[in-house]
Amino acid sequence: MSLCARPVLLFSRRAVAPRPSTSYLCQSTAFTDRVTTSSVDTAYPALAETRLGAFKVAIPSLPKQAAIVRFLDQATENLTKALASAKLEIDLLREYHTRLIADVITGKLDVREAAARLPNEAKEPKPLDEAKVEGECKKPTPTAAPR
Numbered sequence: 025m026s027l028c029a030r031p032v033l034l035f036s037r038r039a040v041a042p043r044p045s046t047s048y049l050c051q052s053t054a055f056t057d058r059v060t061t062s063s064v065d066t067a068y069p070a071l072a073e074t075r076l077g078a079f080k081v082a083i084p085s086l087p088k089q090a091a092i093v094r095f096l097d098q099a100t101e102n103l104t105k106a107l108a109s110a111k112l113e114i115d116l117l118r119e120y121h122t123r124l125i126a127d128v129i130t131g132k133l134d135v136r137e138a139a140a141r142l143p144n145e146a147k148e149p150k151p152l153d154e155a156k157v158e159g160e161c162k163k164p165t166p167t168a169a170p171r
Contacts, residue, residue, distance in 0.1 A: 045089040048096055051082065 063070055127133035
C-alpha cells in the first residue's frame with residue numbers, strides 16, 4: 025500500500041503503483057481542500073473509493089510529471105534534510121531525558137546539590153491589571169450608516 029499525506033489516502037495493491045507525482049498531488053492544497061469539502065465526516069475527512077475516483081484531475085504528460093517532481097524535490101531538499109535532522113535531535117534528546125531520569129532514580133546521578141539551590145517556592149505570576157486589560161479591549165462605537 026502507498027500512503028499520501030493529509031488527508032490520508034490508501035492505494036490498494038490492485039491499483040497501479042502511484043507515481044511520485046501522485047504524492048505531491050495528494051499533498052496539494054487544491055486536492056486536500058477538495059477531499060475535505062467532499063467528505064462525509066467533518067472530524068476526519070473520509071471518502072468512498074467511488075467518490076474519490078470520480079474526481080477530475082489534470083494529469084500532465086510523463087516527462088512533465090518527472091520535471092515537476094524533480095523541481096519539487098530540489099525545492100524541498102533543504103527542508104527535508106532540516107526535518108530529518110530535527111527529528112534525530114528530538115530522538116536524541118528524548119533518549120538523554122530517559123537516561124537522566126533512570127540515572128537519578130537508580131542513584132547513579134546525585135541531584136541533591138542542584139535541588140538545594142532551587143527556590144523554596146515557585147514565584148507566583150504577577151496579576152494582570154484588569155483596568156488596563158479592559159481599557160485595551162474597548163468595543164468599537166457604532167457609526168451611523170450613510171444615507
